[in-house]
Structures are given as C-alpha cells and as structure tokens.
Amino acid sequence: MLFKIAWRNIWRSRTRSLVVMGAIAVGVWSVIFLISFSSGMVDSYVRNAIENEVSHLQAHHPEFPRDEEVHFLLGATPEDLQQIERLPGVEAATLRTIVQAMISSGKTTTGARVRGIDPEREHRVTHLDEKVVEGEYLDAPRRNALLVSTRLAEKLKVRLRSRVVLTFQDLEGNITAGAFRVVGLFDTGNNAFDESTVFVRQSDLNRLLARPDANHELAVKLREIAFVDSVQSAIQALHPGWLVENYAQIAPEIELFQSQIKLSALIFTVVVMLGLIFGIINTMLMAVLERVRELGMLMAIGMNKPRVFAMVVLETLFLGLAAAPAGLLLGWLTVRILGRTGIDLSAWSAGVREFGMSAVVYPSLQGQVYGLLIVAVLVTALLGALYPALKAIRLRPVEALRKI
Incomplete structure (x- = not known):
C-alpha cells in the first residue's frame, strides 16, 4: 500500500x-x-x-636509460629475439640501435635521437611505415636513407632528397659523422616525439659505429595489454642482466x-x-x-x-x-x-x-x-x-x- x-x-x-x-x-x-x-x-x-614511443615492453642495458650512452649495449642476438617472440602473448619484437646525435642541414643544426631500425620488424611493432606521409619508407635498398618528421623537416628546412649530416660518438667515444639523404617524411601525431626523433636503417648506423651487431633496445609488442606483467617477468627471467620495463615504468607520465x-x-x-x-x-x-x-x-x-x-x-x-x-x-x-x-x-x-x-x-x-x-x-x-x-x-x- x-x-x-x-x-x-x-x-x-x-x-x-x-x-x-x-x-x-x-x-x-x-x-x-x-x-x-x-x-x-x-x-x-x-x-x-605504445605505438610510437615505448611499445608495451622494452629491455636495455641497466645503465643505458640514465644517459643513453652509446657504449651501454644490450647485446641481444637474433636467437634471443626469436625466443622472445615465441613467448605467449607476444605479437612482435624488434631490436634498435640508438644514439644521441646532432643533425645538420645546410641551414641549421639541432639535436635528435636517432633510431637505427630493422624496417620489416619495426613495421610489425610500430607500423611506422603507415605514418609516412610523403616519400617512402626505409624498406627500399638504399644506403644511408633517413626518415624525418614533417615538423623536424620544417625546422631543419629540408625536404625529400635533401642531404643531412648526423654527428655522434661511436663506441670508443670518438666523434663520427655520416651523410644521410631524406627519403621520407612521417607524422605520428605526437609533436614532442616527432621533433626529436629520426629513423635510419640499423645496418647503416651500426656501420658508422663499427659494430655490425650493435643494439641498445629491445621493443616488444603484445597481443593485449593484459599480457604485460607475465611477459615482462618471463623476459626478465630469461635475461636477468637486462633491465626490462613496461610502458608505465618507461613513461611515468602515462x-x-x-x-x-x-x-x-x-x-x-x-x-x-x-x-x-x-x-x-x-x-x-x-x-x-x-x-x-x-x-x-x-x-x-x-x-x-x-x-x-x-x-x-x-x-x-x-x-x-x-x-x-x-x-x-x-x-x-x-x-x-x-x-x-x-x-x-x-x-x-x-x-x-x-x-x-x-x-x-x-x-x-x-x-x-x-x-x-x-x-x-x-x-x-x-x-x-x-x-x-x-x-x-x-x-x-x-x-x-x-x-x-
């Protein structure tokens, strides 16, 4: 009632x-x-x-993330990469060589983080090729090719086929330099990342470092974000000497x-x-x-x-x-x-x-x-x-x- x-x-x-x-x-x-x-x-x-910067997981030499000094190599092998890709939940993985460099065009100079990549594996981890808005990706058999963002290209006043010089320290601490040609312009939608990063072939960068098998970073893409903890623990167990971090640890701002x-x-x-x-x-x-x-x-x-x-x-x-x-x-x-x-x-x-x-x-x-x-x-x-x-x-x- x-x-x-x-x-x-x-x-x-x-x-x-x-x-x-x-x-x-x-x-x-x-x-x-x-x-x-x-x-x-x-x-x-x-x-x-995750797609552009940090991926789900990364592994480095324990001292590398602090100052990214070039001599702190990860030392991963192709066999290590294949072993990691077989772990449950892993979709793809790639190795990168990373150096902090000065990039010079004919008109100006600025600092940049150079990523030496395997184009095929990088495509599977970050789909970098899909972010190329002008020119071509690094999969063409062209020596000393370079990808630069549209924003950084504007800052350097360069365009497709422009020549730039990368100057950085090699593994012995000596200054080395190499001339690269812009083959493509990319745009990830992240201004901070685009203004500070360029991509080259890992083989070209390693040749300048005089170390064909050099690598500083392992990047892992997972099928689902739920696999982060389990795969991180598995990689760390396989390689106790590596520093294995997930995306939240790499980028606390997330x-x-x-x-x-x-x-x-x-x-x-x-x-x-x-x-x-x-x-x-x-x-x-x-x-x-x-x-x-x-x-x-x-x-x-x-x-x-x-x-x-x-x-x-x-x-x-x-x-x-x-x-x-x-x-x-x-x-x-x-x-x-x-x-x-x-x-x-x-x-x-x-x-x-x-x-x-x-x-x-x-x-x-x-x-x-x-x-x-x-x-x-x-x-x-x-x-x-x-x-x-x-x-x-x-x-x-x-x-x-x-x-x-």
Missing part, C-alpha cells in the same frame, strides 16, 4: 516530477558522456605512446595523465550529483510543504512517523528509478554511436598533438560503470530525500490540520 501511495504521489504534480526526472536523466547522460570521453582520451594517449583525467571525471561526477541532490531536495521540500494538511491528517488517523518518512523517501527513489534508465539508455546510445564514428578534435589539433593524442577520440565505457551509476543515482535520491522526509515527520498533526 505504501508503495502504491508513493507512486501516485509523484504524479500529483506531473510537470514538477517530469522536470526532476528530466534533470536526473540529463545528469546521468552527461556523466556517462564525460567518463566515456575521458576514457577515450586516455586510450588514445596510451595507444599513441599514469600521471591517467590519474589526472580520472580525477577530473570524478570531480565532474560529484558536482553533477550534488546538483541533483539540491534539485531533489528543492522538489521534495515543495511537495511536503504543499501537503502539510494532508500529512497531518495521515498522522492523525494513525500513520506513524517511520511510515511517513518511508513514504517521502520512496517517492524520491521512484523519481530516480524512473529517470535513471532513460539517462542510461541515452548515454549508452551516445557511447555506442560516437565509439564508432569518433569525436573529431581537429579544430584543436595543435593542442591535442602537444598531449600526444590523435585528433579523433573514440569514447568507450566499461559495463560496470553503468551499474555504478544506477547505485550513484539511488544514493543521490536517498540523500536528497532525507531533509524533506525529516521535515515531514517533524510536523505536529494538530498544527498541520489547521494549515490551509
């Missing part, structure tokens, strides 16, 4: 109830959209970092970015829920004040205070339960559609690129978030009902019956 009375009461002022339900639905939708958009931003940032985005989404959610609480308090308080005489009569004929309290709380919960599914459905449809089409941020591409994200963000949301939002709405409705319900049970029947 109490449930039936509470349900009928919320429709006595249909317009007011619909406004509150609409506010709850819009609030739920906005929270779903923001959380899914934030999740899409994090996914984009992590994906770009976790920092994730935590900042999650904190922002949490703050927004709390603000929305607080707004809903005050809206519910206002609505239910008006409903109580409009029904003072009615509530007094109910208490006068025998309805005790706990039942009056429960009736007001039930009315509020019914508002939340009626509105939440609409907000959840609208949010689910929004995530479903935008998760396929993406949200184009190309109008703000300059700022997006500075953060290392792609210009298109694909919102995504884990299923349990929908369940948590239902709980959050019910808790919000319950909190919003407390003050009006307390106001109702504090009424004195005799005084309430005198109200007009």
Whole structure:
C-alpha cells in the first residue's frame, strides 16, 4: 500500500516530477558522456605512446636509460629475439640501435635521437611505415636513407632528397659523422616525439659505429595489454642482466595523465550529483510543504512517523528509478554511436598533438560503470530525500490540520 501511495504521489504534480526526472536523466547522460570521453582520451594517449614511443615492453642495458650512452649495449642476438617472440602473448619484437646525435642541414643544426631500425620488424611493432606521409619508407635498398618528421623537416628546412649530416660518438667515444639523404617524411601525431626523433636503417648506423651487431633496445609488442606483467617477468627471467620495463615504468607520465583525467571525471561526477541532490531536495521540500494538511491528517488517523518518512523517501527513489534508465539508455546510445564514428578534435589539433593524442577520440565505457551509476543515482535520491522526509515527520498533526 505504501508503495502504491508513493507512486501516485509523484504524479500529483506531473510537470514538477517530469522536470526532476528530466534533470536526473540529463545528469546521468552527461556523466556517462564525460567518463566515456575521458576514457577515450586516455586510450588514445596510451595507444599513441605504445605505438610510437615505448611499445608495451622494452629491455636495455641497466645503465643505458640514465644517459643513453652509446657504449651501454644490450647485446641481444637474433636467437634471443626469436625466443622472445615465441613467448605467449607476444605479437612482435624488434631490436634498435640508438644514439644521441646532432643533425645538420645546410641551414641549421639541432639535436635528435636517432633510431637505427630493422624496417620489416619495426613495421610489425610500430607500423611506422603507415605514418609516412610523403616519400617512402626505409624498406627500399638504399644506403644511408633517413626518415624525418614533417615538423623536424620544417625546422631543419629540408625536404625529400635533401642531404643531412648526423654527428655522434661511436663506441670508443670518438666523434663520427655520416651523410644521410631524406627519403621520407612521417607524422605520428605526437609533436614532442616527432621533433626529436629520426629513423635510419640499423645496418647503416651500426656501420658508422663499427659494430655490425650493435643494439641498445629491445621493443616488444603484445597481443593485449593484459599480457604485460607475465611477459615482462618471463623476459626478465630469461635475461636477468637486462633491465626490462613496461610502458608505465618507461613513461611515468602515462599514469600521471591517467590519474589526472580520472580525477577530473570524478570531480565532474560529484558536482553533477550534488546538483541533483539540491534539485531533489528543492522538489521534495515543495511537495511536503504543499501537503502539510494532508500529512497531518495521515498522522492523525494513525500513520506513524517511520511510515511517513518511508513514504517521502520512496517517492524520491521512484523519481530516480524512473529517470535513471532513460539517462542510461541515452548515454549508452551516445557511447555506442560516437565509439564508432569518433569525436573529431581537429579544430584543436595543435593542442591535442602537444598531449600526444590523435585528433579523433573514440569514447568507450566499461559495463560496470553503468551499474555504478544506477547505485550513484539511488544514493543521490536517498540523500536528497532525507531533509524533506525529516521535515515531514517533524510536523505536529494538530498544527498541520489547521494549515490551509
């Protein structure tokens, strides 16, 4: 009976109830959209970092990451590479030679991190060939070919077929240099990476180092990010002398970015829920004040205070339960559609690129978030009902019956 009375009461002022339900639905939708958009931003940032910079796992000489001194070689062999690629969860792996160099064109000079790569294996780990926007990849049999980003090419004032000189230290600490020709321009979408990195063939770089088998870095791509811990432990067990790190250890800013985005989404959610609480308090308080005489009569004929309290709380919960599914459905449809089409941020591409994200963000949301939002709405409705319900049970029947 109490449930039936509470349900009928919320429709006595249909317009007011619909406004509150609409506010709850819009609030739920906005929270779903923001959380899914934030999740899409994090996914984009992590994906770009893994694909372009750090891969899922890397291995180095323990002293190499500190200053990247060229003589700290990893010493991995082709057999080591094949053994690692056979580990469960590993999709591909590659070895790189890395030097810090000065790159000089005919007009200017700047510092750059030179990656000596195996073009075929690098394609399997980072799909670098797909990021070449002009010219060709390094798979052509051309000696001393170089890939440079469009941004760095603009800075160096070079173009395709321009000649540049790389100057760096060899394994003996002597200064060496080599002339390279620009065969392709790439664009990863990450300004910081693009402005500081160039690619050459590993064989060309090793020839200048006078060490054909030199390598400083092992990069591993996994089938799924869930394999990170197990594969990291397996590689470390196979090669105790290596420093094996996952993407979060290599680039701590990834976790920092994730935590900042999650904190922002949490703050927004709390603000929305607080707004809903005050809206519910206002609505239910008006409903109580409009029904003072009615509530007094109910208490006068025998309805005790706990039942009056429960009736007001039930009315509020019914508002939340009626509105939440609409907000959840609208949010689910929004995530479903935008998760396929993406949200184009190309109008703000300059700022997006500075953060290392792609210009298109694909919102995504884990299923349990929908369940948590239902709980959050019910808790919000319950909190919003407390003050009006307390106001109702504090009424004195005799005084309430005198109200007009």
